[in-house]
Amino acid sequence: MPNQRTGAQILCEALIRENVEVMFGIPGGAIMPFYYAMWEYRDQLRHVLCRHEQGAGHAAEGYARSTGKVGVCIGTSGPGATNLVTPIADAMMDSTPLVALTGQVSSLVLGKDAFQETDITGITMPITKHNYLVKRIEDIAYAVKEAFHIAATGRPGPVLVDITKDALQAKMVPNWEIKLNLPGYKPNYNGNRKQIREAMRLLTEAKKPLIMSGNGVTMAGAIGELHELAERTGVPVVTTLHGIGSFPENHPQNIGMPGMHGWVHVNRAIQECDVLLNIGGRFDDRVTGKASTFAPHAKVIHVDIDPSEIGKNVKVAVPIVGDARNVLRALIEELPSREALAELHGRASDWLEHIREMQDKHQHKQQYLNRPDTTNLMPHDVYAALTRFLNARGQYRVVTDVGQHQMWAAQLMDWLKPRTHITSGGAGTMGFAVPAAMGVAIANPTDTVWAICGDGGFQMTNQEMQTIMQEGLKNVKVAVINNGYLGMVRQWQELFEGKRYSGTPLSGPNFRLLAEAYGWKGITVERVTDVEGAIETANATDGPVLIDFRVEREVNVWPMVPQGKSIGEMITGTPQA
Amino acid sequence: MNKHTVVALVQDRPGVLNRAVSLFRRRGFNIESLAVGHSETPGVSRMTLVVEAEDVEQVTKQLYRLIEVLKVSDVTSDPTVEREMALVKIHAPSGSRPEIVALTGMFGAKIVDVGYNTMVIEMTGTPSKVENFIEVVRPFGMKEMMRTGRIAMVRGAHTHQAPADATESGNGHATAEAATLN
Numbered sequence: 089m090p091n092q093r094t095g096a097q098i099l100c101e102a103l104i105r106e107n108v109e110v111m112f113g114i115p116g117g118a119i120m121p122f123y124y125a126m127w128e129y130r131d132q133l134r135h136v137l138c139r140h141e142q143g144a145g146h147a148a149e150g151y152a153r154s155t156g157k158v159g160v161c162i163g164t165s166g167p168g169a170t171n172l173v174t175p176i177a178d179a180m181m182d183s184t185p186l187v188a189l190t191g192q193v194s195s196l197v198l199g200k201d202a203f204q205e206t207d208i209t210g211i212t213m214p215i216t217k218h219n220y221l222v223k224r225i226e227d228i229a230y231a232v233k234e235a236f237h238i239a240a241t242g243r244p245g246p247v248l249v250d251i252t253k254d255a256l257q258a259k260m261v262p263n264w265e266i267k268l269n270l271p272g273y274k275p276n277y278n279g280n281r282k283q284i285r286e287a288m289r290l291l292t293e294a295k296k297p298l299i300m301s302g303n304g305v306t307m308a309g310a311i312g313e314l315h316e317l318a319e320r321t322g323v324p325v326v327t328t329l330h331g332i333g334s335f336p337e338n339h340p341q342n343i344g345m346p347g348m349h350g351w352v353h354v355n356r357a358i359q360e361c362d363v364l365l366n367i368g369g370r371f372d373d374r375v376t377g378k379a380s381t382f383a384p385h386a387k388v389i390h391v392d393i394d395p396s397e398i399g400k401n402v403k404v405a406v407p408i409v410g411d412a413r414n415v416l417r418a419l420i421e422e423l424p425s426r427e428a429l430a431e432l433h434g435r436a437s438d439w440l441e442h443i444r445e446m447q448d449k450h451q452h453k454q455q456y457l458n459r460p461d462t463t464n465l466m467p468h469d470v471y472a473a474l475t476r477f478l479n480a481r482g483q484y485r486v487v488t489d490v491g492q493h494q495m496w497a498a499q500l501m502d503w504l505k506p507r508t509h510i511t512s513g514g515a516g517t518m519g520f521a522v523p524a525a526m527g528v529a530i531a532n533p534t535d536t537v538w539a540i541c542g543d544g545g546f547q548m549t550n551q552e553m554q555t556i557m558q559e560g561l562k563n564v565k566v567a568v569i570n571n572g573y574l575g576m577v578r579q580w581q582e583l584f585e586g587k588r589y590s591g592t593p594l595s596g597p598n599f600r601l602l603a604e605a606y607g608w609k610g611i612t613v614e615r616v617t618d619v620e621g622a623i624e625t626a627n628a629t630d631g632p633v634l635i636d637f638r639v640e641r642e643v644n645v646w647p648m649v650p651q652g653k654s655i656g657e658m659i660t661g662t663p664q665a
Numbered sequence: 666m667n668k669h670t671v672v673a674l675v676q677d678r679p680g681v682l683n684r685a686v687s688l689f690r691r692r693g694f695n696i697e698s699l700a701v702g703h704s705e706t707p708g709v710s711r712m713t714l715v716v717e718a719e720d721v722e723q724v725t726k727q728l729y730r731l732i733e734v735l736k737v738s739d740v741t742s743d744p745t746v747e748r749e750m751a752l753v754k755i756h757a758p759s760g761s762r763p764e765i766v767a768l769t770g771m772f773g774a775k776i777v778d779v780g781y782n783t784m785v786i787e788m789t790g791t792p793s794k795v796e797n798f799i800e801v802v803r804p805f806g807m808k809e810m811m812r813t814g815r816i817a818m819v820r821g822a823h824t825h826q827a828p829a830d831a832t833e834s835g836n837g838h839a840t841a842e843a844a845t846l847n
């Protein structure tokens with residue numbers, strides 16, 4: 089038969105049709121036919137062999153989050169597939185477009201506890217936007233097309249495609265005449281006009297309005313629109329952990345990050361505001377604290393592409409379902425008359441001034457960064473130097489892991505551009521940063537990619553340093569904020585559990601030597617005076633570099649809202665330990 | 666917590682029932698009754714769910730997140746026709762049969778099988794009528810009982826129909842096997 093293809097070849101061609109450039113994975117029995125076929129397409133489809141499927145998944149996430157394109161990861165059946173579960177859940181929580189391809193045992197033995205059989209569609213049902221078990225070669229091309237469409241549109245998310253080995257091995261003449269037929273999937277991109285008008289009316293009449301910008305603004309590419317709305321109304325803007333970079337932190341209207349480790353003046357502003365326009369944020373409990381006490385005086389306007397997010401955690405006065413960019417554009421079109429706008433602007437600047445006064449009364453960024461004492465190395469010294477350095481150079485991305493170092497990075501560095509701050513927010517997955525940085529580095533070869541890790545999370549996935557080496561990714565630099573503890577948990581134990589440091593003191597190998605074992609350059613920094621030099625060296629080195637920053641061991645992240653408390657009840661601590 | 670009757674139209678695709686149910690499980694909503702079957706549109710099934718939930722809006726919104734879900738309606742406060750069917754097998758020695766036959770007639774139920782010492786009765790009606798009937802025949806000795814769960818349809822001209830394009834044509838996944846909602 090002419091032009092016959094195996095299922096695996098069809099899969100490769102389907103991926104090329106989706107403009108996939110790179111895939112991260114590990115082969116194995118059930119997925120082997122796909123790897124066999126991949127060889128023919130190796131000029132078009134780059135495959136990165138990771139050291140653990142979790143690494144492959146996070147790498148695909150890093151690729152996706154830094155570009156907005158769909159990330160692709162691959163695992164074989166059984167343990168290969170289950171190792172992808174964590175990144176899939178992570179992608180679900182942070183709305184990351186991801187397609188996970190897994191091999192499945194042959195349909196002839198499916199359900200018989202065959203070697204390496206796992207019901208991965210069953211396992212991932214609650215953590216995927218959608219998933220497929222494909223048992224027939226005829227369905228491969230369609231499933232791939234649908235999977236990419238679902239992953240990338242509406243509220244982005246992970247989609248898993250599990251394909252049986254016999255379907256990959258079967259042959260047929262492929263049919264590329266595919267029309268998507270998804271009558272039940274019609275994301276609403278345009279917000280309702282009436283609601284948009286109502287939102288604008290509330291905003292125009294507000295005395296203390298606030299805009300909260302979330303990940304949806306970045307994902308919708310609505311940076312310019314947000315800028316325009318903010319500047320024309322004069323309304324102060326808060327950026328959530330994932331909204332960081334959607335509005336530049338050096339803009340006079342950006343007041344900072346809210347939430348559990350947000351700044352006091354930001355949380356106070358939320359508790360005082362009378363209209364809160366949340367665009368593309370989902371009111372995570374790390375943002376709201378005790379939800380019933382959140383923004384008690386505010387009429388909340390919530391813009392989200394996913395209707396199920398609206399009214400889930402916080403009571404909403406004006407729900408707007410739609411794409412952040414379209415809704416922002418529509419809001420701009422509905423701006424009031426010049427006089428009304430001027431009045432709003434006036435009230436908003438008084439309000440902004442009031443917020444800035446609150447800011448001056450409480451510790452914030454500068455107080456943490458400008459510390460007089462230079463004897464012992466504090467985490468803050470690293471952030472101060474790194475920020476100075478990165479701001480001067482420009483082309484960079486920062487990926488953070490999970491823990492204290494993550495919060496310090498969000499608080500203390502200057503976030504100016506979208507998609508430059510990449511972190512695991514919703515799931516809080518330790519081990520995210522090193523593999524995600526790999527994906528970011530592949531997608532952005534001209535940027536320097538800094539992974540900032542704790543010594544705990546770093547030890548979860550550091551084997552991907554070898555993948556980074558094998559792929560020749562010279563633009564990856566790792567900064568380990570090494571405090572010899574699972575720091576964030578230790579902080580909670582210190583504050584709320586009478587310093588019972590149960591299961592938190594942590595040792596590590598000599599990270600410099602470990603780096604060298606992987607062929608990286610390794611640097612150890614123990615003194616404040618060596619910080620800048622190490623960062624300069626890392627940047628000047630034509631290859632991956634790890635810096636082990638041995639910081640003061642028991643430093644806390646301040647300020648902090650204790651779990652279950654209102655964001656109005658922050659513990660401020662002291663700037664220095 | 667309040668009981669809500671929710672009617673959902675779903676595409677017949679593998680796993681759809683599982684997805685819907687697991688969604689409720691995850692949110693801690695208790696499903697009291699669930700009935701699924703084909704609808705008037707080929708490739709589309711209609712589900713009736715009776716759920717206990719504080720916030721039914723969240724239930725419907727969550728269901729809409731599923732790719733295969735075409736339409737969800739909370740019909741709790743709509744005027745509806747609600748039906749349920751039960752098959753009951755009761756102890757029926759010859760002495761008690763006349764009484765059973767009389768009761769069956771009064772409820773408009775049907776005797777569908779008569780055995781040596783047993784009878785199987787088919788009872789269809791509103792859920793409360795079915796409930797009443799079961800309580801009335803229980804004293805004879807209940808050997809087996811099976812209920813279908815509730816189905817509900819809004820009265821009058823108002824319909825809960827799938828969008829016109831929701832047919833099985835052109836959909837690689839709506840295989841005969843898929844139509845069994847496995």
Ligand SMILES: Cc1ncc(C[n+]2csc(CCOP(=O)(O)OP(=O)(O)O)c2C)c(N)n1
Pocket residue numbers: 489490491492493494516517518519541542543544545546569571573574575576577
């Ligand atoms: C996979 C995983 N396991 C456990 C946790 C719980 N957890 C949150 S923060 C944290 C401590 C992180 O320690 P480290 O990586 O050393 O960073 P630090 O807080 O010291 O900056 C832990 C254990 C988690 N978030 N992820």
